[in-house]
Amino acid sequence: MKWSPLALALAGPSQAALRFGCSTVSIQRLDPVVQPGMVPSSHVHQIVGGNAFNATMTGDIGEQGTCTTCTFSEDFSNYWTAVLFFKHQNGTYKRVPIMQNTALPNGITGGMTVYYTQQDFNSNGNQKITAFKPGFRMTVGAPTTETLPEAKGHIGLRFVCLDNKGTRFPELPDFPTKSCKGGIMTVHHFPSCWDGKNLDSPDHQSHMYSTTKEAFQAAGPCPASHPVRMPQLAYETLWDTTQFNNMWPSDGSNPFVLSYGDSKGYGTHADYIFGWKGDSLQRAMDSSCMFNACENGRPLKSQGVAEMNKCAIKSSVTENIDAWLPKLPGM
DSSP: OOOOHHHHHHTOOOOOBEEEEEEEEEEESOOTTTSTTOSSOSSOEEEEEBTTOOSSOOSOGGGTOSOBSBSBTTBOOEEEEEOEEEEOTTSOEEEOOEEOOTTSOTTOSEEEEEEEESSOSSOOOOSOOOOOOTTOEEEESOTTOOSHHHHHHSTTEEEEEESSTTOOOOOBSSOOSSOOTTEEEEEEEOOOEEOSSOSOOTTSSTTEEOOOOSTTOOOOOOOTTSOEEOOEEEEEEEEOGGGGGGGOOTTOOOOEEETTSOSSOTTOOEEEEOOBOTTHHHHHHTSOOBGGGGOTTSSSOBOOHHHHHHOOOOOSSOOOOSSOBSSOTTO
């Protein structure tokens, strides 16, 4: 059968949707995107992914890592967010640990959930998705965001007060104002429209354009300035705040603070450095699999929880981040 150009366009491939877990590779004050080479960086980050993570990351990260904490063993990317702390009424701080999503295999240490979707949470799409390139990096959100209207304008950067690990609504632009029975989830949706030229930009954001809508809804079309549709990258991080529920302040004020001193949550942000090996992510985006159906070589190589948890890096910063602390690290 001879296909016309129109028919070929209408018969576009069904694109993959990936959802997978990554255990913790490190928790420390390093930020190779915003503060490259600075040891220590200004605030503590929760980091997952490949073991090539360090203060200065250049070149093809997919060829530099030797292990990864993520389900897909070809993914040496790094994904990180600011750490959440609990502030006691006596003025001391305690780091809040993260916990795995119910959709992930049991036993993951930490358990950030990563998504690369094409259309929305429930279905594949039919657009051509171009995978990120070696050397690509970006951030979303900004710790300098200081007002609620600004926070509301950062579509896709939200908090969820969990009744249980399966709770997904409502999404809030700032910290919950009550103790949450199942913990707090932070959600970070990155922009998915690329200018087609720059692997980074001075602000780590302007080479990308966001048409993201709330709660994994299908994103809008890319503009002419940023015409290349890339995967919709998102993180879900579940913070185990339940251990602090009986310490909630008597005046009802929010006791949680992000590691750079934000007690409202307005400046929630996240960083990404691409590190998939070879053409593995593009092969996945060209397939029609969804979630764990993409594992075990269909089309991506995957690994078990023990291998994920085994991968780690030594901290470059010597400081105690786990005791009750008189002040936030770096503050």
